[in-house]
Amino acid sequence: MAKRRVAAKRVRARAPERAKAHKAVRAAVRPAVSGNGAVYVGIHFGVRATTVGVADANGTLEVVRKQPSLVGSPTRSISAARDLVGDALAEAGVARARVKVVGATVPGLVDQKTGACVLAPNLGWHDFPLRAALADALGVPVVINNVAQAAAIAEGRVGAARRVRSYVWIHVGSGVGSGIVIDGKLFFGHRGFSGEIGHCPVVYPGSPCKCGRLGCLETVASAKAIVRAAESAVAAGEPTVLAELPPPLSSTSVAAAAREGDPVARRILGEASEYLGRGISYLLNVLNPEMVVLGGAVAQAGETLVGPVRASVARHSLLSAGVAVVPSTLGNRAELTGAIFLAIDHDAHGLTHGLVAATPVPAPVPPRVPARARAGR
Numbered sequence: 001m002a003k004r005r006v007a008a009k010r011v012r013a014r015a016p017e018r019a020k021a022h023k024a025v026r027a028a029v030r031p032a033v034s035g036n037g038a039v040y041v042g043i044h045f046g047v048r049a050t051t052v053g054v055a056d057a058n059g060t061l062e063v064v065r066k067q068p069s070l071v072g073s074p075t076r077s078i079s080a081a082r083d084l085v086g087d088a089l090a091e092a093g094v095a096r097a098r099v100k101v102v103g104a105t106v107p108g109l110v111d112q113k114t115g116a117c118v119l120a121p122n123l124g125w126h127d128f129p130l131r132a133a134l135a136d137a138l139g140v141p142v143v144i145n146n147v148a149q150a151a152a153i154a155e156g157r158v159g160a161a162r163r164v165r166s167y168v169w170i171h172v173g174s175g176v177g178s179g180i181v182i183d184g185k186l187f188f189g190h191r192g193f194s195g196e197i198g199h200c201p202v203v204y205p206g207s208p209c210k211c212g213r214l215g216c217l218e219t220v221a222s223a224k225a226i227v228r229a230a231e232s233a234v235a236a237g238e239p240t241v242l243a244e245l246p247p248p249l250s251s252t253s254v255a256a257a258a259r260e261g262d263p264v265a266r267r268i269l270g271e272a273s274e275y276l277g278r279g280i281s282y283l284l285n286v287l288n289p290e291m292v293v294l295g296g297a298v299a300q301a302g303e304t305l306v307g308p309v310r311a312s313v314a315r316h317s318l319l320s321a322g323v324a325v326v327p328s329t330l331g332n333r334a335e336l337t338g339a340i341f342l343a344i345d346h347d348a349h350g351l352t353h354g355l356v357a358a359t360p361v362p363a364p365v366p367p368r369v370p371a372r373a374r375a376g377r
Contacts, residue, residue, distance in 0.1 A: 038347070039094050042339030043081050043104040043134075044147065045069065047122045047174035050077065052084045054092045055340045059158075061333070063092040072124035074117070074133070082137045102142045103343030104134055105150040105335050107175050112192030115144050121210035122175050143346040147171055148195055148295075149186055150338030151330070152179025155293050157341060159330045166289045169328070170197070170280060171335075172305075173296035176218045180287065197279050198222070221276040223251035223298050229268045230254045240264035255301030269301070270308050277312020280325075284317040295328035302327055 042053040042061075046069055054063045065088040070076045081104075089096055108120025115131025135142040152169035155161045161169070161181070169179040176198030180187040187194050198218035199211045206215020219225055227249050234243045241262045245253055257265035280292055292313070294306055310325040317323075328334055 036098065038100045039089075039092075039098040040340050040343040040347070041085055041088070041099055041102045041138075042336045042343065043085070043102060044335045044339060045077060045081070045104065045106045045120075045123065046147075046335075047071065047107060050081055050084065051336055052081065052088045053336045053340060054088050054094060057344065059337065059340050059344055061337065061340065063088050064333075064336070065091070069123070071122075074123070074125045074128040074130065077123075078130075078133050078137050081134070085138060096139070099138075099140050101343040101347045102134065102138055102140055103150070103339035103341070103346070104130070104142060104144050105147040105339045106130065106144065107147045107171075107173075107177065109193045109196070110144050110146050112188055115142070117144070118193075119211070121212075141346065143342050145339070145342055146177065146179070146192070146195065147335045148177040148179040149188070149192075150179070150342055151295055151328070151334035152181050152186060152293075152338070153341050154330055154334050154338035155295070155328055156181055156184075158337065159328060159334065160293050160326050161291055164291050166287070167291040167293060168195075168280070168283050168287065168289050169293045169295060169334075170276075170299070171296040172221065172276065172294060172298040173223050176222050176276070176279070178283065180283075181289075182287070197283065200279060200282070202275050202278055217275060217279040221272045221279070223296075226251040226254050226268060226272050226298065229271070230265070233264050233268065238264050251298050252300075255298070255304050258301070258304050269305060272298075273305055273308030274312045277309045277314075278316045280309065280313050281315075281317035281320070284313065284320060284323060289323065291324045291326065293326055293328050295330070295334050297332070299327055300331060 038057045040055050042055065044051040048069060049066050050069045051064065051066045053061045055061050065084050067080065067084055070080055106117050106120050107122055108125060109118040111118055117125050117128045117130040119126055131142050131144045148169055148171040151171060155169050161167045165184050167181050171177045178195040178197045180195050199209065199213065199216045201213065201215040202217045203215035203220055207219045208214055209216035209219050230242050230249045233240055241257050241260065242249060242254065242265060254265050254268055258269045294309065299305060306325060306327050313325055314320045330337060
């Protein structure tokens, strides 16, 4: 019991460290966008929080504002986001007229042809004309993408996947999803619904998922799944440091307890890692990427999660040798940074489909014509 209390103190001590880290990030954000140049806004509609960022033409985030999300009402969410954008622009000292394009991300299916959010189960959104509604509210052009697809863009440009031509970015947070980059281009699929690995069944019959199906990867490997498992362990009276922590539990506290060696927390994280690795192995078998990048709130647990996932991928994939499985280097800014890049690209090129995510795809090299053939023309 005494050992558990000491471990609990260590786990609780991580909260102030995270707060300091958050403050450090905010301190690093400059308070104003100087000059009269173009400004871009990114909006990340997360399950727990909605985040707005103001950036310059290079994609450098100058101001970031955040507030709790309004789950279940896309109309109220847009109204709140509009006000948050206004607050962020005021803090940055930027007139709304300087905003060229807004890039927004949502954890769900986004129809790239219509800009509608067809389904975002963890937000409770269904068939909502997100691009049109947001453009009407903000008065500027808007580009919409899935969170994992946007994060994959950011990771390929300024993160762990720089100079990598083919990779998969895995979001592990309230839900599970992926952004797929093939030969330097983001792969959207027919309408933009690619990468929904979180809604592939891995447990039979399994628990109900918010998408309406059973046993989805999201039900056993997401932050919510980890918290449910931890709460069940505490309720069952299992000897764990988690029982000494004040509610509510979080996936972050479970990861911290696992790092401190708590056997129950390590088991819970290990089971989630096993299922996640199994799901990722399917992507390896189908896509043959060079790299897999783990991002999202759960992935910030670092090697406590990444190591077991790497081992699971090796067990379940046909051939994992040479495929790096690494954590994102962008932390909790990947989705927002990607939204900004998408806005800049849309302004410069009108890009939606076929957007280059990493290094530009080289132009086709014309066939070499022998000198003798040229001379005979």
